[in-house]
Amino acid sequence: MKKRALITGITGQDGSYLADFLVAKGYEVFGMLRRTSTDPLMRIVNLYEERKITLLSGNMRDACALERVIAEAKPDEIYNLAAQSDVGISFLCPEETFEINYYGVGRLVNAAMKENPSVRIYQASTSEMFGKTKPPQSESSPFHPVSPYGEAKQKAHDDYVVGYRNRHHLFICSGILFNHESPRRGKHFVTRKITHSLAKIEAGLQETLLLGNLEAKRDWGFAQDYVEAMWLMLQKDQPEDFVIATGESRTVREFFETAARLIGFKIRFEGKGQDEVAKDEKGKIILKIDPKYYRKAEVDSLLGDASKAYKELGWKPKTSFEELVRIMLEHDRDEVRAMAAKKR
Numbered sequence: 001m002k003k004r005a006l007i008t009g010i011t012g013q014d015g016s017y018l019a020d021f022l023v024a025k026g027y028e029v030f031g032m033l034r035r036t037s038t039d040p041l042m043r044i045v046n047l048y049e050e051r052k053i054t055l056l057s058g059n060m061r062d063a064c065a066l067e068r069v070i071a072e073a074k075p076d077e078i079y080n081l082a083a084q085s086d087v088g089i090s091f092l093c094p095e096e097t098f099e100i101n102y103y104g105v106g107r108l109v110n111a112a113m114k115e116n117p118s119v120r121i122y123q124a125s126t127s128e129m130f131g132k133t134k135p136p137q138s139e140s141s142p143f144h145p146v147s148p149y150g151e152a153k154q155k156a157h158d159d160y161v162v163g164y165r166n167r168h169h170l171f172i173c174s175g176i177l178f179n180h181e182s183p184r185r186g187k188h189f190v191t192r193k194i195t196h197s198l199a200k201i202e203a204g205l206q207e208t209l210l211l212g213n214l215e216a217k218r219d220w221g222f223a224q225d226y227v228e229a230m231w232l233m234l235q236k237d238q239p240e241d242f243v244i245a246t247g248e249s250r251t252v253r254e255f256f257e258t259a260a261r262l263i264g265f266k267i268r269f270e271g272k273g274q275d276e277v278a279k280d281e282k283g284k285i286i287l288k289i290d291p292k293y294y295r296k297a298e299v300d301s302l303l304g305d306a307s308k309a310y311k312e313l314g315w316k317p318k319t320s321f322e323e324l325v326r327i328m329l330e331h332d333r334d335e336v337r338a339m340a341a342k343k344r
């Protein structure tokens with residue numbers, strides 16, 4: 001019989017890649033879809049139209065809906081990827097963030113245990129939980145979150161992953177994933193904002209890219225590589241938590257420089273602090289700092305030590321940093337060219 005998987009957050013970056021992965025593995029895949037006023041199927045339109053997945057209406061805010069979705073899907077494995085996933089927004093909407101990223105996890109886990117106590121659950125935890133902890137960060141590093149997003153995710157990890165594993169013997173794992181990006185990344189995250197804006201500047205459709213803190217360091221991997229690790233965690237004999245990362249860290253400035261070089265801009269920086277700009281060889285300003293993108297509290301440096309995953313899951317990232325930037329740029333240049341052609 002086919003294994004059954006339920007993915008919350010199936011319309012997001014990771015959910016869409018995970019759905020591709022599980023369908024290819026022969027799973028019967030169910031995805032929870034929340035009501036929105038716009039079309040949320042952008043990333044999964046092919047899977048949906050070819051009837052490779054089943055979508056069920058629900059919301060992390062609604063315990064009754066979660067019970068119904070789980071009763072209909074009867075999953076062997078649940079991947080909880082639904083979240084308010086924007087760290088910057090979490091400072092502006094802390095209650096909403098806790099409601100989905102903490103209380104929502106509790107609702108889901110309780111509903112799942114009621115339906116089937118031997119279900120296996122993956123919880124999308126995050127390197128943002130490390131916050132101010134000095135790099136490199138591993139499964140044994142302490143958590144010092146600095147954002148409402150990081151706090152909500154840490155509390156969900158403590159209470160519903162570690163807590164329910166110990167108290168209720170639930171098979172539940174946290175994937176402590178470091179930043180992972182792709183052409184399917186939301187355009188407000190810094191990597192996609194950079195690749196998409198540079199493609200628009202190249203095509204003459206945008207003047208300047210506005211960014212905040214250029215010095216923050218992140219360990220950036222390719223999202224498509226990371227969803228395999230989620231699945232591998234649920235295939236283990238015992239539930240455990242794993243850091244998933246590349247083990248390389250770069251600044252936002254380095255991401256911008258790499259993308260600019262790959263697209264063919266010869267960039268030079270001028271000025272300091274909030275007055276710093278990057279110009280191309282003709283002296284045109286490509287990048288400016290806009291303080292509105294600074295955060296109230298920043299995670300300065302993330303660098304993951306994923307040696308446990310390498311050893312115990314046999315997982316390794318396949319895509320290099322430069323390859324990732326190239327994949328995102330190529331996609332965005334094509335998208336922008338198509339957009340420009342439509343406008344003509």
Ligand code: NAP
Nearest residue numbers: 009011012013014059060081082083085124126177179180
């Ligand atoms: P994403 O693209 O923002 O996707 C988030 C998903 O959650 C979307 O499908 C969204 O649905 C859904 N969602 C939001 N609120 C919901 C609600 N109230 N009820 C039901 N669904 C809701 O995020 P992602 O990058 O794929 O990340 C997936 C998960 O991994 C998240 O939990 C994130 O916090 C975590 N994570 C991500 C990274 C990373 O670098 N990408 C790293 C570590 C952890 P709509 O389409 O309707 O908005």
Ligand code: G4F
Nearest residue numbers: 085087126127128178179188189190191211212213216293
């Ligand atoms: O791309 P970001 O918004 O990602 P962030 O905050 O690291 O969060 C992402 O990764 C987490 C894993 O650690 C996930 F859990 C979370 O769900 C999300 O996927 O920002 C990256 C860095 C930050 O230091 C930010 O201050 O880029 C800096 N930054 C500079 N200018 C900017 C901008 N970030 C955004 N979003 N927009 C800017 O204009």
